Amino acid sequence: MSAVVQVMDDDVVLLRAHGVRKSFGPVTVLDGVDLTLRAGRVDGLIGRNGAGKSTLVNVLTGRLPADEIELEVGGRRVDAHGPADALAAGIVAVPQELVMPMDMTVVEVVTFGAEPRRFGVLDLRRASREVRALFESMGLDIDPHARVSDLPVSWQRVVMVAQALHRRARVLILDEPTAAMNAEDCTRVLDVVRKVRNRGLAVLYISHRFDEVEDVCDRVTAMADGSVIDVLEAGEVTHARLVAAITGSDEPAQRGERRPGTVRADSPVLRMKAVTAPRVDEVDLVVRPGEIVGLAGLPGSGIGEVFQLISGRARLDEGSIHVGERAVTSPRRAGRLGIELLPASRADASLPGEPVLENLGLPALRRLSGALGFTTVPRLRRGVADVVRRLSLAPVVERRMWQLSGGNQQRVLVGAKLLAEPRFLLLEDPTVGVDVAARAELHQLLWSLADGGMGLVVGSSDVDELRELCDRIVAMRRGRIVAEWPAGGVTEQELLTAVTGSGVGKAAGTGTQKEG
The missing domain is CATH 3.40.50.300 (P-loop containing nucleotide triphosphate hydrolases)
Known part of the structure; x- marks a missing residue:
């Protein structure tokens, strides 16, 4: 040895x-x-x-x-x-x-x-x-x-x-x-x-x-x-x-300012009611147009399972999930209802050996296909060109995904989801391995999507990111929702207390605590 x-x-x-x-x-x-x-x-x-x-x-x-x-x-x-x-x-x-x-x-x-x-x-x-x-x-x-x-x-x-x-x-x-x-x-x-x-x-x-x-x-x-x-x-x-x-400066990178009043009082874009499934226990969650909801929890908290359920990739035992008035029953149905999932693993969401343009365009084929299944090519080209311009991807479009930095890979993957024209976007750890400047750019992009009326749910292991990015934060532990706050109404200590289970019921502020 x-x-x-x-x-x-x-x-x-x-x-x-x-x-x-x-x-x-x-x-x-x-x-x-x-x-x-x-x-x-x-x-x-x-x-x-x-x-x-x-x-x-x-x-x-x-x-x-x-x-x-x-x-x-x-x-x-x-x-x-x-x-x-x-x-x-x-x-x-x-x-x-x-x-x-x-x-x-x-x-x-x-x-x-x-x-x-x-x-x-x-x-x-x-x-x-x-x-x-x-x-x-x-x-x-x-x-x-x-x-x-x-x-x-x-x-x-x-x-x-x-x-x-x-x-x-x-x-x-x-x-x-x-x-x-x-x-x-x-x-x-x-x-x-x-x-x-x-x-x-x-x-x-x-x-x-x-x-x-x-x-x-x-x-x-x-x-x-x-x-x-x-x-x-x-x-x-x-x-x-x-x-x-x-x-070039010893000042911390400036965080973006969220414009107030973007959450609409419309009917919810997504509603989970009493959802029970393996490792998920009676979860109720409502997301309104223009709202970014953060899910906080440790590994095994059930957040990953909630994402799988909303995207139709896992089956419910009890309860229901609706987008508008229509139930989510399968991945295909979820896609037709405008739900898109960006998983934490970039390898699972991309074709690493293929060029950026192919990684951008392929996920949109389903949404941009006509009745006979043929892609509306001019529409797809216009969409790709718009995403390339909007996300400043022109310098990397000819390169293969594995050749890009983590931040550029993530921008490509977000762009691919936008081409699918979603009503509702699920993001797991969207800025993992992304530098301070690229993280701020991604946050600005997500805020602009919310301002346009999209509903978003973000799961993140970064407590500070959730507090900065989201309108509302929901804490999960052992498959249950145990607390909820407006993002500005929770401290890091209160949030960590909720997700770890220490001192449940002692969190202050305007949030609510639930027995878990």
């Missing part, structure tokens, strides 16, 4: 990339980037969406060829650099969107691709010993034989980190590792990052959460427009300096 628990010498340069350049046609996305990663250090990488962070990671991991690069790993020059070369050199990335077979066990995932074998087949006993020893060396208590699907999302990410260690990673790249996690899960992941650092690996930590960057990183590199614009050493990493590094 020495290969798994090996500790490397501190302060040794494990990766040096010099003069990295990459263009897509006339657009330069990396312009002479230099990056040095040392053993036993966590280097942060920050920047607005579109700064070039994702492209740099794709180059380092061999998924994307650079136009120019000088790359050394462990002091050795690397010339050929595809995914297999990167893995052989010890460069492993854990992406923001986890892609792994959820029906496999932990030991199967951790050893995948490097399984100990005996007589040509998996030596499960040896594999279990190796994985258990790996977890014990990091102070983790994870059952190697547990199903990945049964683990909380934070442990799933830890499993992927363990897979990297089992593959003898020397350089570990973590892309938004705590996206869509609550505070407890974030703490768990950050603890693992520190343990990985203490093993002597070089860690590249990409995040828009500046409090985490300040907490865990030894040095931070800031990027903008495909270039490195600042490097902050350990003693310089403060929240104010991080903001200044990517904005």
Whole structure:
């Protein structure tokens, strides 16, 4: 097991990339980037969406060829650099969107691709010993034989980190590792990052959460427009300096102001009445035209199930869901009634290998088809052109989805939903992995949709986002609605109290608490 628990010498340069350049046609996305990663250090990488962070990671991991690069790993020059070369050199990335077979066990995932074998087949006993020893060396208590699907999302990410260690990673790249996690899960992941650092690996930590960057990183590199614009050493990493590094100002990004009076007194655009289903218990929810309702809750609270029910993807046991006077009974019926769902996983909502234009147009085919099923092509073209203009997507329309930053991917996905001309929009964690500026732009877009009379429900793990974005916030726990407030009438502490179940009934303000 020495290969798994090996500790490397501190302060040794494990990766040096010099003069990295990459263009897509006339657009330069990396312009002479230099990056040095040392053993036993966590280097942060920050920047607005579109700064070039994702492209740099794709180059380092061999998924994307650079136009120019000088790359050394462990002091050795690397010339050929595809995914297999990167893995052989010890460069492993854990992406923001986890892609792994959820029906496999932990030991199967951790050893995948490097399984100990005996007589040509998996030596499960040896594999279990190796994985258990790996977890014990990091102070983790994870059952190697547990199903990945049964683990909380934070442990799933830890499993992927363990897979990297089992593959003898020397350089570990973590892309938004705590996206869509609550505070407890974030703490768990950050603890693992520190343990990985203490093993002597070089860690590249990409995040828009500046409090985490300040907490865990030894040095931070800031990027903008495909270039490195600042490097902050350990003693310089403060929240104010991080903001200044990517904005040019030490003032926090300004939040958008919501115009008052946009919620209409019309009949509800959506009504859930006494809805009961697996992991959902007698939920009542009303959304009016022009209203943005936020759903707050921990993993397992039932929010995901509510989204599935509203979009017709799950069946009710009891109760009803209506848009206007018509019941939601299936995904097809929900689509015809104007309900669109944007899931938290971008991979589930997009075609990563296809161009932006195809990702924009395909979801609209159903809504823009004539009676015989033929698309009204001029109408679709006009719609695509309008969305491209409205969301400022012109610079990226020829690129493939996987080549875009997280913020640009999210703008494309929102645009695709708008082409379907919805009356009602469901969004799960719409700004996960999105920088401050792009988040403000998305909020402005959602406010403009509400101003136009659309009803929206937003589920988010970000308490501050719900308080900023929504007209009303509904807290869920164990499948039930336990509290409700106007967005300006709830503090962060009150909201967290409601969703965790501590001190129920003690929340102040103008909201209502329910027994849960």
